[in-house]
Amino acid sequence: MLTYLGNWYKKHFSDPQAITLLFILVGLGLTLYFGASLLAPLLVALILAFLLEWPVQQMTRIGLNRTAGASVVLVAFLGVMLVLFLVLIPSLWNQGLSLISDLPNMLDKGMVAIKEFSAKYPQFVSAEQIDQMFAELKKFADTQHLLDLGKQLLGYSASLLVLMVYLILVPLLVFFFLKDKDELIKGSKRFFPSNRDLASSVWSEMEQQIFNYIRGKVIEIIIIGVVSYVFFALMGLRYSALLGALTGLSVLIPYVGATLVTLPIALVAFFQWGISPEFGYLMLGYGIIQALDGNLLVPILFSDAVDLHPVIIIAAVLVFGGLWGVLGVFFAIPLASLVKAVINAWPVTHEHLEQVEQQHR
Template sequence: MLDFVARWYKDRFSDPQAVTLMFILLGLAALIYFGGGLLAPLLVALVLAFLLEWPVAQMSRIGINRTTGASLVLVLFIALVLMMAFGLFPSLWRQGLALIGELPNMLDKGMLYLGSLVEKYPQFVNAEQLQTLQSELKRMLDTQHLLDIGKQLLGYSASLLVLMVYAILVPLLVFFFLKDKEQLIRGSKRFFPSNRELARKVWSEMNQQIFNYIRGKVIEIVIVGVASYIFFALMGLRYSALLGVLTGFSVLIPYVGATLVTLPIALVGFFQWGFNADFGYLMLGYGIIQALDGNVLVPVLFSDAVDLHPVIIIAAVLVFGGLWGFWGVFFAIPLASLVKAVINAWPASVPAKLDLGEGI
């Protein structure tokens, strides 16, 4: 067994380029895993700079220097974020509070519906189980429990200071990343080994793919969210803006996100209309949006990543999401593609060629 492991290691890691690539990947993974909390503003700024690099590069091509281009792009991006913050978020906040305030009425209506099921189908629904469920739900929504939730939210209010730090540091870091890109890249090369041709090959393959993924994911969120909001608003569904935004952001988690967001949409539709034609039209239209997203929009936006099997994508979401939280989920597909690119670029075992050479 030890001989087999030794031969496998010699075959796979005899190339110095492969060893360098492995150490670079392990070092970056360890840095993000153990220092991700401390480096979070830096990592967020890197992601935003990577996303905003394209318009800055286009400005450089037409003669605008990088300092001016970076300033213009960053100002436009901050203006867009502020417009969303003051235009969209207050509406979402009001709808969220209204939905929370209506939860007790929804609970009562749901209990009445379940009580009717107990009368109609006593062999399938047990009255004792219904009472246990009702008491547990009431306990979750009682005053003391809501106060406990409020205390937790007040505890999280300390994160407002962190948000203020982000609001100052992240735009500043993004500006310098965009303005001094070439200088920073040249300086960072000192920390990597010289024999990094294989790592450069993998990066050149992944660079454009990661950019296309980030840009495509932002476009997908906007298209799905806007389309869902328009459909919900035309249907007259309550909390249409909130549910539209949830549907848009659900695309961040492939396959799983669409399943999770279906529950609140179905619940709001049921409590508003019950099981009637409007509820059926709502779920049918929502299903069509999800089908168009999965079968038309995703292949167009992510043509480089559609060759990943759904099992691999779900496994990547679970693994990288468990390691790095939101960003692990967001970059699950490119990280899985990175693993695939490394495997494809890894030097193959060549014992047969060595034997031929020795024989000659």
């Protein structure tokens, strides 16, 4: 057993570059796992700076120095965010409150429909089961209960201190990351081992892929959200802005997100129209949007960024989402691609290569 372990270690860890790459990955992973909550503003600023680096480079190409380019890009970004928070967020918030207040009535209507179904087909579900199910649902759908819960969540997540940190500290960090990028990278290199050529090659391979993925995901969210909102509004569906935004954000979780957001859309449409042609047209149009997203938009946006099996993508979403929440879900595919790049770049001994060649002969 010890001999086998020794041979396995020599085969995979005999190269010093591999050891360096392993230590860097383990160190960064432990830092993120144990310090993510403390370093959240820093991590958010790093992510934003990474995304805004490309427009800053374009500013420098037209003649602006890096400080001026970073200032222009950051001001434009903050302006867009301000418009979103002043225009989009209040509308979504109001529609969310309206949906919460309508939930009891919607459940009553659904209960009547299901009871009618139970009366016609008692072999599938009994009246007692329906009464018990809706009694439990009404406890959670009570308007005051949901509003109180929302206020509690807001009280925990939107304290004055947290808002001050994110609204003031994060933009400052982004500005300095963009302005002093070269100096910061040069200074940080002394904390990493000198024999990091393998790690550098892996990062060089992943950097453009990560940027392409994040850029494509933002574009996909905007396109799907806007198209869904326009379609829902033309159909006259209630809460069209809220449901359109949810549909756009659902693309953050591949395969799973579309399934989750289908339920509230179908429920709202059913309680508004019942089983009618309008309900069928809405679900058909929604299905077409999802089909075009998966078969047309995603291949166009991510043709050079994602080459992973769907099973691996779902597993990555579950693992990284469980570790780091929303950020883990958003970066699940880039992180899975990073793992794949490390495995592909991991050095192997000449003896192992010879064994592989002999097996293929």
